[in-house]
Amino acid sequence: xxxxxxxxxxxxxxxxxxxxxPQTFEVPAYDNQTVLDVVSWIQQNADPTLTYRFAxxxxxCGSCAMMVNGVxxxxxxxxxxKVLDGNTMEVGPLRNxxxxxxxxxxxxxxxxxxxxAEGRHHPTRSRDEAIAPIxxxxxxxxAANAGIECINCSVCYSACDTVAxxxxxxxxxxxxxxxxxxxxAKDADRDAxxxxxxxxxxxxSCHSMGSCTAYCPNELDPLSAIAGLKRATAxxxxxxxx
Amino acid sequence: MSEFHLYMAQxxxxxxxxxxxxxxxxxxxxxxxxxxxxxxxxxxxxxxxFWFAFxxxxxxxxxxxxxxxxxxxxxxxxxLRGGARDAVSAVIGLGLLALGxxxxxxxxx
Numbered sequence: 275x276x277x278x279x280x281x282x283x284x285x286x287x288x289x290x291x292x293x294x295x296p297q298t299f300e301v302p303a304y305d306n307q308t309v310l311d312v313v314s315w316i317q318q319n320a321d322p323t324l325t326y327r328f329a330x331x332x333x334x335c336g337s338c339a340m341m342v343n344g345v346x347x348x349x350x351x352x353x354x355x356k357v358l359d360g361n362t363m364e365v366g367p368l369r370n371x372x373x374x375x376x377x378x379x380x381x382x383x384x385x386x387x388x389x390x391a392e393g394r395h396h397p398t399r400s401r402d403e404a405i406a407p408i409x410x411x412x413x414x415x416x417a418a419n420a421g422i423e424c425i426n427c428s429v430c431y432s433a434c435d436t437v438a439x440x441x442x443x444x445x446x447x448x449x450x451x452x453x454x455x456x457x458x459a460k461d462a463d464r465d466a467x468x469x470x471x472x473x474x475x476x477x478x479s480c481h482s483m484g485s486c487t488a489y490c491p492n493e494l495d496p497l498s499a500i501a502g503l504k505r506a507t508a509x510x511x512x513x514x515x516x
Numbered sequence: 517m518s519e520f521h522l523y524m525a526q527x528x529x530x531x532x533x534x535x536x537x538x539x540x541x542x543x544x545x546x547x548x549x550x551x552x553x554x555x556x557x558x559x560x561x562x563x564x565x566f567w568f569a570f571x572x573x574x575x576x577x578x579x580x581x582x583x584x585x586x587x588x589x590x591x592x593x594x595x596l597r598g599g600a601r602d603a604v605s606a607v608i609g610l611g612l613l614a615l616g617x618x619x620x621x622x623x624x625x
Contacts, residue, residue, distance in 0.1 A: 436592070439591075439592030439593065440591060440592050472518065472519065472520040473518065473519060473520075474519055475519075476519060476520070478519055478520055478522075478523035479519070479588075504523075507520060508524065508527070511520075511524055
């Protein structure tokens with residue numbers, strides 16, 4: 275890679291009342307620099323009115339996802355050297371979500387769909403009873419474990435072309451959450467989960483294009499989780515029980 | 517009909533169509549060897565209960581399968597929503613059924 279002093283960074287800025295407009299900044303280049311470092315430098319040194327969101331800076335909280343050169347990424351763990359196009363880079367708010375301002379997307383639709391997909395625990399016991407033992411090597415526990423490291427960053431939701439074409443679609447993260455609960459031995463209402471993912475915009479809307487699995491920064495596999503939900507609903511249709 | 521039932525209807529109709537497509541193409545390739553006139557084809561299909569049932573079921577499966585698939589495309593690509601999308605899809609499905617049934621009747625009756 276050629277040595278450089280500065281990066282040319284285009285930031286897409288705007289909000290609900292103003293369409294996104296590109297604004298270009300010259301940002302000092304360093305050997306080790308993340309996309310979030312670049313955005314922070316702009317806000318701290320060039321334009322304090324730039325709005326963006328971050329919290330942990332170590333890939334755990336899921337706050338800082340943005341579009342980088344047209345691709346959704348977790349910016350705190352994305353090195354500039356990995357995504358630079360020549361000497362330039364374009365940063366914008368997440369796709370498929372309303373924009374609050376500049377790089378801060380409105381996450382409400384994303385989290386509303388987690389609730390709509392019945393992504394909540396249905397307890398099997400009360401607090402007065404002993405905790406149920408869990409078999410860590412059981413097949414269904416393994417299926418649940420495969421999806422529980424989701425950090426709710428919405429990268430999969432932004433990458434999904436089905437969400438782009440169908441605003442009702444619950445999206446990969448919410449459906450993967452439903453799949454982990456469906457496979458949780460401590461969840462008492464699997465029928466409620468299957469009902470929630472079988473309606474308008476449910477798992478059957480998925481076209482299996484796989485952008486969710488391709489772009490998930492934690493290397494999870496929502497595509498297979500959604501396929502699991504499709505199988506489970508079809509099995510239930512033919513009278514099969516888990 | 518719920519989204520899930522439409523999904524199942526489309527998968528099951530695909531399951532029905534798969535052997536029909538293979539037999540349809542296989543018989544065409546086999547029967548055409550050495551030349552075959554329209555009169556000869558009609559001589560074999562007319563009055564045949566087997567070919568009537570075969571292509572009759574084929575047409576029903578195609579109508580269901582294609583109408584549901586186009587309903588999805590109308591929603592995601594053409595932006596149609598709700599009742600308008602269902603109505604256009606139903607018209608397409610019934611149109612395919614009418615055209616197909618007419619053809620089956622003409623060839624096998």
